Structure formats: structure tokens, C-alpha cells
Amino acid sequence: MNIVTVKLGDKFDSSFVNRLYEMCKRNITQDFKFFCYTDDFKEIDPYIHIIEHEDMLLKPVFYKLYLFYLFQTGMYLDLDVVIQNNIDHLPFYTKKGCVSLIRSQKGYNSSVMTWDSTDHLWEKFMGDPEKYMTIHKGIDTYLEVNAQVCHFSQFDIYSRLYGIYGCDDKPIYIPETGRHKEYYYPNMPICIFNSYNKTIDVKKGHMLDDKSYKGFEHYWS
């Protein structure tokens, strides 16, 4: 199995890559290779395979689509996710020609993806990248429109901010703390930290930041 992550720019440092690798080692029992697509590989664990970034003049978020071209099958994980339990089964949701995604509160979320033979999605995008980057803010909506999508179970992946999609489904702002409720479901395989370190909205209060990882350290340390 190929596990891939993407680190471009300085939003995340190498420690996020290394800890993700550590969590994969703990929670995947089959053989796997761990790849990092990056423009900066210093201090990345030497056992992680580096794919050097090739500048194709795209917005950084769209390089996730390039992975479909690089790997016929694979599992992608955002650097900010936390793997809490075994994830061996996630690729089994994916049929040939499909991408498996999380169904979030408002569409799809690509923090975690598995795919099988979806290089056509990259080729289509590269047919007119300017057009697709104008239409789509990120790859979530691009995939929603262009991909054949399978779904992970709603009990496989939850959001630290939105809880279990389809059950909790919303961020809850707590005025007393000036922060949002941070959901925690220890039995579930993956927690995603969407909106991690996004701008502070005065009306909505703080979203997720480094403090949101408090209590999760044992998953990688």
C-alpha cells in the first residue's frame, strides 16, 4: 500500500510528517510505503520516501490531484490528521476508477482519500488548470463534480470541529472559553482537524489551533 502526504510551504514543519508516519506504523498492519510530496525535505525521517515538488504553477492545494497520476492506488492523509486506531480497511471502500472521500456537512472533504486508477482526474485538470482553479477553490469541489466518489463510513473519520458527520455536524462556539467545542471519539480510526490554524474570525471565535491537539500526543509520541 502507498501512503502519501503533501507538505508544501511553511504551514507545517517536518514534525507533522514524521508524526503522521509514526501513526501509520502503529495503525497499519500490512506492508506500506510512506511518501511525502514536498518542497522541503529537511528533517524528514529518512525512512520516508521523498517525492520532490515539481513547480507546475498551480495553487498548492491542487497538487493533491497529482498524486492520482503518480500512484495508481494509494491513500492520502492530510498532515494535520490524527490516526487513533487501525485503518487497514480504508482502501476497501474504493472501487476501480473511484476516489473514496469523507462526506462532510456541506459536501466532500479530501483530508483523507483512497483511490484506484484515477489518473484521468489529473489529466482532465491539466487540460485547463486555469479554468478549474477559477471554478474550484480546492480539490473537494473539483472531485465532487468530476470524480466517481465512494464514501468512507461516517464512523471511520470524524472532525475535531464538526464531530461525526451526519450526527453532530456542526461547530459549537462556547462564549465562556472563546473557543469551539472540540469533539473527541477515541474509538474512531481518524480525527481530522479541518480549519486548523485558519484565520481567527471575530464573530465565530477561534477555530482549531495547536492547543486543539492537547491530549492527542500519545497517538504519535
Added chain:
Amino acid sequence: MQIDPIYWKVWWQAIAEEYNAKDLLYSVGPDQQECKKWLVDYLPTRDMDGWDNPKIHLYGGWYGYPLIDMLLQKYNRIHSIINIDMDQKAIDLCRRYTHAKELNKKVDYKCQSVIDPIDMSEDVRIVINTSSEHMPDLPEIIKNKNYKDKCIFMLQSNNMEYVEDHINCVSSEQEFIDKSGLSDILYSGTHQMNNGYERYMVIGRR
């Protein structure tokens, strides 16, 4: 103040037939509603979107309502719900609710103990038991039933041992998980009830 006219009509007849009015009221009381809502909130609706004709077994569902209403309100693509309860009067009332609500095509009921074998000709995807404290542990109940591995069990119990009918309470969420015999726990939680006691919920697969 508004009361559902169907509930009112069913209760009116039931009280005339000497059903216990306090029981009827208790079945729709705040505690009951809160606990049922908790379960319905965690109904795996996203997963159910991918299932053909989702079928549900409801163990010890008592009158069946308002839970059945809440389930159908949350997910109207449920193909069928079967309420299995050994209390003949409760099942009779479930039948009346169902007729009054014209849900005969979706809702069925069986007066029998959940320990006994159940007709398993249909592929049941969800088993709900919100009254685990009234019956043996899940492994004992399902040992003579062939639910498939993918079947999801949604269970609730509590620590209200002082109630005479409660033959199998648990004292913690972990104890409930252990007694459920489920190996793939999807969700578990504890809910503080207004009377100071705790209610537990476990959702998982075998």
C-alpha cells in the same frame, strides 16, 4: 401547548381500556425523549445512504413510539422497523399507533421475547436496544440469530439498579462495552440524566 392528535387519540382509547396513564406519559416524557434523541442523533444516516432498503430490529421497544417517529423523521428511507417486545399490551398499542399513523407498510411488531429465535429472512442492518437493562447481554440474545457481521448494534443501558424490572444494569460505559460483546466499537458515550443517574450508549459491530 400542542399534543400530537394521533398520540392523543391512542392514549384516550388506551386509558379507557385501563392502560396505565402514568406509563403512557412516561413513554413520551423528557427523559425518554432525550435518550431517544441521543440515539437517533447517532443513526448512521450517511452509511445508510449506501444501503438498499435499510431494515431495523427494535428490541424491547415497548410501545415503539415516539422512537419510531423520531427514526423516520431523521431518515425516511428506512425500509422497515420491527418492534419486538414480550409485553402484549405494549405491542397492541404499537399496532394502534402504527395504524393511526398509516405506517403499516414500514412498521411491524412481534410479541415475543427477544431471547427466542426471530425470523431472519430479511437482511437486517441495524438492531436497536434502548432497554438493555431489562434483558440479558447481547451475546446471549443474538446467539440463536444470524445477523451478518456488517449489522450495526445501537444499544443503551443505565445504572438505575433500584428499579425492580432492571435485571441487568451496568455501572459504567466501559462495563457496557465489555458486556455488549461487540468487537468493533463505532461509538460509545455517557449521558447524565436529570435524576442524577447515568445512561450509556454503545454502537458497534460484532
